[in-house]
Amino acid sequence: MAFEKITEMSSLHDNLDKSSVLELLVGINEEDKKVPLAVEKAIPQLEKLVESIVLRMKRGGRIFYMGAGTSGRLGVLDASEIPPTYGMPNTLVIGLIAGGDRALRNPVEAAEDSEEKGWQELVSYNVNVNDTVIGIAASGTTPYVIGALKHAQQNGILTASISCNPDAPVAQYADIPIEVVVGPEFVTGSTRMKAGTAQKLVLNMITTTTMIKLGRVKGNRMVNMQLTNKKLIDRGTRMIMEETKLEYEAAKNLLLLHGSVKKATDAFFNVNKEENIK
Known part of the structure; x- marks a missing residue:
């Protein structure tokens, strides 16, 4: 059976160019409401992942996010917010994006098409068995992410994937695959929308829960936040x-x-x- 990308299926909404502003806003909101329900279904896998991460980080391990485009930007965003929020060094949660920092603002042609580049970047960080590599790919087919997870898994490193299609290729190389199936996008194929929102929610859950279990929160307060303003x-x-x-x-x-x-x-x-x- 051929792999079918739900993320690329035609939108349930049509004639967008002829719709009023109110109709467009209501339609987007209707689709967005589906996201937290899809994320809820992934909580058992998220629990397993976070418990595994916490054990590894207590041994000095790190989290590596791997992604391209919107997925990569979300990983970098989540990683960059850990030091100011929880007072952790910026070396413990690391976001890597296909094409490097330039890709945060501009598309880098064909950067995501190499299956070797992601692993090469991980090696440059001396990735090891105490670390966790999490591949983020809405479609679940990004070569940069798949290659990194494949090599990491072969080297005994814990791997996880976050995708928005069931049985996506990236899940084959994830010890803990997290699939948040949010359905077709409001604008067909625009995975910066529901898929991106789902990925952001999942990343929030992973790092927030991890930081709490590592003692970076007291009660409900960010008692280790950096005093930057x-x-x-x-x-x-x-x-x-x-x-x-x-x-x-x-x-x-x-x-x-x-x-x-x-x-x-x-x-x-x-x-x-x-x-x-x-």
Whole structure:
């Protein structure tokens, strides 16, 4: 049976060029509502993947995202948000896109067509058995992604795939295939839409859950976030106020002294503990 790309099937909506703005917006919204329901069906596979990632990262492992076009950009986006959000080094979640950084803004001709390039890039990072390689491909047919997963699997590295077609070729080389089947796009074949939204939701779930299990969140707060602007300093200050009952300026000074909410509150309670012992 030939592999059929649902992502390339004709849209359920037609005559878009003759539709009103309201009709177009309502139609897009109708399609978008299908995405979280499709993601929900993949939760058992996501659970298995995250548990495996956490074990590996506790041994010093990393996450590598591999993708082309929109899929690659989403992987790079997710990876780039981990250091400021959770205070992790930028070497632990790495997004690789076919065509390199130039492809983040501009299409790079034929960059995704090499089955060897992705693996070569992974080798340059000294990829090893503690790492996890996740291939992101809406169609599930991207050679750059398939080749990387194939070589990684052959070298005993945990592999996963995120695709929007059932039984996609990329899944053959994924120890944990995640298939989020969202159906045909509103604009036929435009996988930056529902497929891209589904991939973003899945990536959010993978890294957020992983970071929580690695102790980068306390309660429901980002206690390890980087203090890169006034908004985040204010947010961190208020977290410390809530935890320690300090006044605003005292909490802010404590935060700036120690550089993170977690370090500041740990220092505060350690000092108080020592004083109580005395």
